[in-house]
Amino acid sequence: MKERRNLKEIYDEIAEDYNKIYSSEENLPHLDLVDEFLKRLKKGKTILDAGCGPGCYSKYFVKRGFKVIGIDISKKMIELARRNVKEANFFIMDVKNFKIDKKVDGIFCAYVLQHMDKEELKEYIKCFKNNLREGGYLFIILYRGKGEKIIREPLNPKIVYKIYLYEEKELKEILEKEGFEIEKIWKKKNEDKAALHDKEIIILAKLKGI
Numbered sequence: 697m698k699e700r701r702n703l704k705e706i707y708d709e710i711a712e713d714y715n716k717i718y719s720s721e722e723n724l725p726h727l728d729l730v731d732e733f734l735k736r737l738k739k740g741k742t743i744l745d746a747g748c749g750p751g752c753y754s755k756y757f758v759k760r761g762f763k764v765i766g767i768d769i770s771k772k773m774i775e776l777a778r779r780n781v782k783e784a785n786f787f788i789m790d791v792k793n794f795k796i797d798k799k800v801d802g803i804f805c806a807y808v809l810q811h812m813d814k815e816e817l818k819e820y821i822k823c824f825k826n827n828l829r830e831g832g833y834l835f836i837i838l839y840r841g842k843g844e845k846i847i848r849e850p851l852n853p854k855i856v857y858k859i860y861l862y863e864e865k866e867l868k869e870i871l872e873k874e875g876f877e878i879e880k881i882w883k884k885k886n887e888d889k890a891a892l893h894d895k896e897i898i899i900l901a902k903l904k905g906i
């Protein structure tokens with residue numbers, strides 16, 4: 697097995713291939729569920745796309761009348777996002793350390809938090825809470841299961857890394873502890889060849905307050 701490398705480097709390397717697949721709207725997973733998130737926000741409101749990659753979901757949000765801020769640790773991903781979605785603002789930043797001037801109305805985080813262990817995940821959720829207005833919505837997509845899994849990156853099998861799987865119960869506990877109310881939980885199978893695991897969990901939650 698090849699030595700594990702840091703995420704920033706890995707995503708810089710696969711950014712172009714990732715973009716080729718997911719820049720077409722028809723390849724973006726779970727848009728029907730994403731629409732449930734958008735329905736709860738008014739047009740013109742601001743969504744933070746946390747770990748936005750090449751901005752595929754950001755583009756979907758902009759096309760539906762939302763303002764978008766995208767952040768990602770990968771420079772290459774951010775370059776592609778800026779090229780793909782001129783109307784949004786993108787920054788190279790870690791999802792855990794970001795701080796924005798004005799709290800956002802919605803935070804969207806798809807296929808990012810599988811890289812975080814449970815302790816890190818708690819920190820990320822805390823950071824989301826601190827940057828979301830009261831009554832705002834959080835939408836996350838994670839891989840479902842127990843413990844961790846070593847995977848070969850489908851877009852470049854030479855790359856090997858660890859991902860963390862999560863069960864409904866532990867996610868609910870973490871979110872509720874930070875003041876989120878769970879509105880919906882979906883459990884899905886993912887047959888996408890580029891997916892890292894075949895079972896997914898998708899959560900739509902509201903930050904209490906209003």
Ligand SMILES: C[S@@+](CC[C@H](N)C(=O)[O-])C[C@H]1O[C@@H](n2cnc3c(N)ncnc32)[C@H](O)[C@@H]1O
Nearest residue numbers: 707747748749768769770773790791806807808
């Ligand atoms: C599988 S891609 C998903 C991209 C996008 N969310 C989507 O669903 O199309 C994961 C992205 O998360 C980014 N990422 C991983 N860890 C991150 C972190 N700590 N802060 C910001 N971005 C991160 C990677 O650089 C990569 O672009």
